[in-house]
Amino acid sequence: TRILELDRGRTFAHDGGYASYLDARDERDRQAAQAEAVRRNLARKELAWLRRGAPARTSKPKAHIRSATAIVEGRAEAAARPDELPLHVETPRLGDQVIELAGVGHRHGPDQPWLFRGVDLALDPRERLGVVGPNGAGKTTFLQVLAGRLPPAEGTVTTGSTVELALWDQRGADLDPALRVRDAVAGPTRRADWSDASLLERFWFDGDAQWAPIGTLSGGERRRLQLLLTLARRPNVLLL
Template identity: 30%
Template structure:
């Protein structure tokens, strides 16, 4: 049974036609991956499905009585709200049921009519089904899975990092026991253990899930259907991400075959029209001209409805700008220690990075990975120990959440100001990072998270 049905959905932002007739169905108790390049309209679709945004044309139908949980923007909470209170807010509807049960219990003390008893029984059944008697157990289970320890639960939500807020928000949505989950990049800011827990949770989840993700391995393990948003339209593929990749390649081969066949017929018809007009002029025969005009109309219809040529995906074509580097030691870390409010984060960290090394920092959320990076960059001072970089080493840092100092500037203006280059050079550079045409006039503050990271990477790679 279809729980969500979209028919010919069109969405505009100003003059930009983002969604151009999107149609698909989401079936009950399935996990569907929603993919597409940055800025394709995936998050916009989530907002339309959840009711946060409208659309200009089309039809959206959802099964009645379904509770929808959405992981996208981080909600605002009252000052001083702790993480535990945020998690506990997932049960607000359950607490309302509990209050009704108390009221009815008091009422039954003076009125034990069948109507009151029946109402009490119905609400009690819903209260039990919604987990009213296992709230503490549910919170503990989800917190253990997502790495939200007791200390973190006692902290103020406003004091958390962006990544920590996203993780808490994901936990709140899971605890809310929704029938439909809309998850926008849920694995961002999760460590390996938390990702594995989320995969197991979604595999056993008794509802419908739509997930936006660029993590192909995550999609491979959880999805049974992929919907790709491309050029404002939706294309559906049965199977996980690996199956999608195969099916899409087959579709492109078939599309190219149809395109070549149609172009061959179009060229044959063009030549036939030209010959017919030539014969008509030589013979001064109006009937031949009439036949030629009829053929031209047929040609116009063929050209209008022709299969488009499949596009080859543009890849990032730029490399890091490099300067001559001499020496073998790039980075030396000795005895680094760091604590926050009495909590030891880093304790006697030692590391030597040589020229040509590739190093990955792994660890649970809160283990100190970002803290160590900030100490290396000089953004934080260690409590003890030292960091030494080679004399000609230059560093570049791509943070988890990318922000720009002047969000009102366009992509093109940002590149020109930061790199001091002319418009032509800036456009050529941006094309290598898949910012082409009208895209370069988007304000950087309006970009998706992926687009911001790509633009920041472009700047880092050119500064050397």
């Protein structure tokens, strides 16, 4: 078995099972954290010396000085994988009724096979439900029915009056390629401010990346932005 991991623009390969992969990843993170601690300490000492104004070092590249400053002030990206994303979004109150399905089924036409049928389901507040199945089983269609984007072929879907629902699907939202990342977060009704910048940094959009046109983003950056925009709507029910 060979496992490939893509992490922040880098690819890591591991030969072996999943358990040994997790052990190897933890060890890699531990070594990366140690190396980062050493690097930060050296940069802090170097920057302190630079700030004292060493005449023999006046030709030092400005980019290196900016990098050292970023490390000291904590803006540099951590080498080790964070345990969680520090993100808290205030959402509207969610009542007892969320989404209820009664005898729901769907197919893409009267002569087509049923993707699912006879589904009875009641989602409760704070419940987390996973939909698992092979490709083509109808998972995306089921989520579309749950979200109210697609009427079921049979049965009823009832959504609670307090539900503010957002769906982040595999296709993603259509984004204007000429629009800048920060302006996309601010929306059309207001100017971008510091709170938008803070939110973008939590999704690893730093510095110049916040002002880049959406059309220049990579596929992964685009999906990350789409998730951010979905959460920015402050839904109290989220379908992924």
